[in-house]
Amino acid sequence: MATVTCLHDAYGRRAHTCRRVFGAAAQLLEGDADVSVSRLAAQAQMAPATLRAHFPSLEVVFAELYLHRVTTLPLDIDPDIGIADRVSDQLTAMTLLLADEPRLARMCTRVLVSTDDDAIADVRSRISDEVRRRISTALGTGAWPEVLATLESVFWGALLQAQTGPMTYRQAARQLQTMVALIVPQAGVDTCPR
Incomplete structure (x- = not known):
């Protein structure tokens, strides 16, 4: 049997x-x-x-939804294009996730700046880890931590500006491309601060 x-x-x-x-x-x-x-x-x-x-809350649902959408974005890095373009591609893709969904964008922004819920803090930490992973992968090996930290700050600042009104998410994505070009060195130059 x-x-x-x-x-x-x-x-x-x-x-x-x-x-x-x-x-x-x-x-x-x-x-x-x-x-x-x-x-x-x-x-x-x-x-x-x-x-x-x-x-545990609606806020956690929307934070997890954004995390899910970020983690399902392709992370195909073309080694034949410049570092700035690779980083811009990743930051643009993460920014444009919210461009066509204003209600989701409002919910996500509210959640991402919330500091009074441990469940949200956990999801926010996982979102940060994923953003860091994508930027780090696009930068490649040898990038200084200061460059990575600066790019993360620029990304979060652009999302906050897009949500608070000075610009749209599409404008934020274009501005991110400009900022990345200023932060990330041109081809042939290392990513180490002087």
Whole structure:
């Protein structure tokens, strides 16, 4: 007699739940309705308690949604193009994720500047790590930490400016290209400060 063992795939179930919630959140943001836990749970076809078990707040949902979108962006680095272009490509892609979704942009910005929620702090830290990874990969080996830190600060500053009104996300992406060109040396020059 054979024994059948069913394995519990917690990661697969979590990924499935996240896809449902992220899809529902994106649909709600396309409309004019207010987003609430009960409305999001209904859209995702799950009980509000189940939603809260995976995401302690709406803010965490939107922070995780932005993180998901950033991590699914391609990270194909073409070694034949210059460092500044590689970095600009990555920063532009992350900025333009929010360009066509103003409600998501507002929610994400509010979440990313929030300092009073430990759950959001964890997601914000993971977003920062992903931004750092993408910039670092685009810079390549040998870049000084100061250059990486400067580019990170410039990126976050551009997102904040785009959200607070001085410029659109598309303008921020263009401005990032200019700033990267000023920060990252031209081809043949190392990325070390003098």
